[in-house]
């Protein structure tokens with residue numbers, strides 16, 4: 271019998287095409303009166319729509335969210351929230367915007383309502399990241415977990431197909447590592463497998479037609495489940511490699527996850543056969559070849575498969591390998607320097623996973 275600990279995360283979720291219309295009720299349910307709306311400069315129009323829906327409960331818009339939450343931006347947003355007397359933050363956007371909301375919440379305890387428009391899944395986790403002097407520090411605090419989340423697939427129709435595919439693979443990575451996490455449990459396993467399957471079904475349909483709302487709904491549903499997995503159980507080698515490559519070599523987030531995942535799964539395959547069977551099965555294969563299934567999903571849908579195509583330099587691979595071995599996350603297979611270096615080489619070249 272498997273023994274385990276299951277820790278549920280408290281959040282209220284509204285899901286459905288057109289669900290954004292339920293924002294006033296969601297804010298009411300949180301007991302908030304003045305919401306500061308957060309977005310990136312590119313998503314200003316969406317933020318204005320949100321502010322309009324909020325009416326006199328909108329305190330203002332802060333539209334300077336950027337990737338990796340620089341501490342200066344977080345401080346500025348906190349000051350704006352305080353000056354406007356905001357009692358909650360509404361974050362509309364991807365992981366970068368949700369991340370800014372979390373940075374405000376960490377300091378002030380301000381509750382967050384998240385409206386995700388990518389598949390990154392940050393809205394379901396108590397994990398935050400803030401970048402100071404070029405170093406991204408991450409941590410876990412329940413204070414930053416959004417209290418309320420509105421998933422509206424219609425808001426993802428504008429997500430470019432390329433980013434939709436890589437963002438979907440970013441979500442799959444959360445679930446895949448959850449399936450072999452040291453903190454895993456049977457409830458999380460169900461969500462992980464279902465999440466991977468939903469995204470695996472959705473991506474080819476989104477590629478065929480970016481405006482397919484049903485497919486967008488499947489992808490967002492999958493992203494929700496995969497986000498719960500990430501928020502509930504620990505990460506392993508794959509996330510460590512991606513944090514290294516993103517944090518120290520400035521590689522783009524979702525694309526890096528897409529390239530590294532097949533190789534991280536191949537590295538762990540022999541040490542976690544049950545997880546591999548579940549990942550492969552979720553992607554429609556009965557041969558247990560999870561690494562290959564993920565590689566094919568990326569390649570067949572036009573995603574990058576080589577780190578060199580993301581701007582990684584060959585001469586930085588040794589250093590990346592060394593950084594990845596520091597402060598190791600628990601992993602099914604022990605981290606061996608030479609094997610990690612070989613993994614990075616294969617990912618750099620875009621070779622199919624060994």
Ligand SMILES: NC(=O)c1ccc[n+]([C@@H]2O[C@H](COP(=O)([O-])OP(=O)(O)OC[C@H]3O[C@@H](n4cnc5c(N)ncnc54)[C@H](O)[C@@H]3O)[C@@H](O)[C@H]2O)c1
Nearest residue numbers: 310312338364365366387388390392395397425426428429
């Ligand atoms: N803390 C966590 O649990 C967690 C989980 C996943 C990712 N993250 C963090 O999130 C960041 C990456 O997030 P991301 O991959 O969602 O990208 P992102 O939030 O940086 O968005 C990428 C770009 O796409 C635009 N965009 C987003 N949704 C759009 C839409 N529907 N239509 C058109 N444009 C849209 C954004 O405005 C931005 O310009 C990283 O910093 C990563 O570390 C954190």
